[in-house]
Amino acid sequence: MQNTAQEIELKFQIPAESRPLLTEALHDTVHTTTRLRARYFDTDDRLLARSAFALRLRQEGEGWVQTLKGRGDGLMVRLEHNAPLGADTGDEAPALSLERHAGTPAGVALIALLARAGRTSADLALQFSTDIARTHAEVQAEGAVVELALDVGQIQGGGQTLPVWEIEFELVRGAPAGLLSLAYLWTEAFGLWLDVRSKAERGDRLARGVTQGEVPAVRPVDPAQPWPQRVTVALSPVLALAGDVAEDLASPAQRVALAQALGVLAETLRADPHAGGAADTVAALAGLVFDAAIWRRAETQALWFNLLEWSLPDAR
Incomplete structure (x- = not known):
């Protein structure tokens, strides 16, 4: 332990x-x-x-x-x-x-x-x-x-x-x-x-008899922060919401928040020339917040792994 x-x-x-x-x-x-x-x-x-x-x-x-x-x-x-x-x-x-x-x-x-x-x-x-x-x-x-x-x-x-x-x-x-x-x-x-x-x-x-989580705050990203921190800030609310969407449990408010968070994440990624392809993929996901299967697909998981790697302190 x-x-x-x-x-x-x-x-x-x-x-x-x-x-x-x-x-x-x-x-x-x-x-x-x-x-x-x-x-x-x-x-x-x-x-x-x-x-x-x-x-x-x-x-x-x-x-x-x-x-x-x-x-x-x-x-x-x-x-x-x-x-x-x-x-x-x-x-x-x-x-x-x-x-x-x-x-x-x-x-x-x-x-x-x-x-x-x-x-x-x-x-x-x-x-x-x-x-x-x-x-x-x-x-x-x-x-x-x-x-x-x-x-x-x-x-x-x-x-x-x-x-x-x-x-x-x-x-x-x-x-x-x-x-x-x-x-x-x-x-x-x-x-x-x-x-x-x-x-x-x-x-x-x-214990509370509810199936949906809270709607997290979608914060703007400070462009002066180091690249890993910018990815972390932008990705956090996306992952916080993705689980409920993948199980088709999300409320309309959660789905709207996820689309907004994906927009912030895409904008953050476009600021780096190495992340253009990922930014386009993220932007496309913003229109698919009512499709639970998309959020369980292998391609979506591969995207998360790329972004998690960029969030590591020694990235870039």
Whole structure:
């Protein structure tokens, strides 16, 4: 279990027809399967969820781990801190304590958020839970070590259940380019499609009885920023909306916001002579926000990989 300030990962949904072959491919590696039962906490008015935080207690095999995740760059990087809590105590979860994250970037950010809202840890309550079988393996790719984690199970909240079939690629060590390379190979082989919606976000929706996410702000891009930062700012709202569109869950407001975000992204890309072709592809997608299948296609996933590569700090 890493105890890191940031995690670098990508998550993908797995089409039903690809699940047996993907599972077989992962089982051909040196792998481990662990049952993960988690409980997620928030205030009654969803302060954490609205601010892109997730706070959970999770039983992982023989013990419990308290994890806090916070907003990163919205693409591949998120703040994260894990606090292992020792031996297994059965099905009864340990008490929640924010002191376990004291002094970490994620912990400092959460305490500041609660303080601004006039809330304390006493306002945090169980909102939803997950029960996941995780099959994970470490794979080398272009000098990097990447953990593959196949998650199969369910999210429970608000008296409802949502099935989970997804795979994550998390950078253990090395350059992010190695993660992108490996994830692209698996995407091509099994028809995966990128989904930045976290289990916490989907669980929060389930608990509230809604299927659609929030409409993110579409911000103009500062041309004075470095190229990777410009791509990150422009791409973030696009990916935040693409998951709901790919599942044909998006509201009209989300689809309008996606078309606007694609326009900003295309304009951003046109400012760089190397990105002209990608800019045209992005602009064309703005007219296809009602076609769910387009957002799951291999060509669209290839576009995301190109843009994610350009968002890396050493790009250009």
